Amino acid sequence: MATDTSNFRTEANVFESDLAGITVRGKAHDLSAWFVVALRLMMGYAFLHAGWTKITAAEPFDAGGYLTNVTAASPLSGLFHWMGQTGWFVEFVNLAVPWGELLIGMALLVGVVTRLAAFFGAFMMLLFYFGNWEVQHGLVNGDLAYMLVFLAVAAFGAGRLVGLDAIIEKYETGGEKLVERYPKLRYLLG
Structure with a gap:
């Protein structure tokens, strides 16, 4: 492209x-730039809140029940059932989901490594989409919509708009802008 x-x-x-x-x-x-900032902040808050409530809950977060009870109608039900019955994977998910949500939320709120955060947010929403599979009302649901919001945040470089990514990209090292010296950073920042 x-x-x-x-x-x-x-x-x-x-x-x-x-x-x-x-x-x-x-x-x-x-005004489009402000709407992109609003989307970034909305998703940042939503994920920060979701992660924080899981981390600080009275009972520890446990994804095992969710993973093993995915409906058989989901195209990925076999994968989810395997994940839910594999002890080490459930332990990994029990850490990755709440801390991933918290870190993605924090990154989006301050606009740092925004593309990386949005990518992982979109990936999580894709997994939630297949895990919450219900297509009685069509293929479009909130999980898919959130995934597309994350992708839009990444595509529009929302971290450059009232975010730390704009400062990081202008940072000079050795007389050269950081992103010019390390062009692959553009895949993470923005």
Whole structure:
């Protein structure tokens, strides 16, 4: 996928992308940046709260019951049942879910390593989508919608908007911007 950035300097709020021979071009409203920030903050708060309540709950978080009780209709039910019956994996999930939610939430709230956080948030929502499989009302549900919000946060570089990623990307080391010296950081920041 190639993205044409030549018009960014001459036209404000214009974006364009080619994918599989199809070009999409649009002009965003001036307030669009604030909506992207709002999405980042909303998802950050939601995940921070979800993780914090699991970590501080009176009873320790236990994903075993959830994993073993996924409906057989889910395309990944076999995988979920294996995960729920594999002791070391349940222990891993018992740590990964609450702490992952907390860390993703914190990263999004301050806008640091935003793309990395959004990727893992989208991955978790994809797993929740298949784990909470109910398609009586269609394939679209809240888990899928949240996954797409995470992907939008990553795609729009929401950490560069009122976030620490903007500061980190401008940081100079050895007379060169950090992201110019280490271009792969762009996959994590933004």
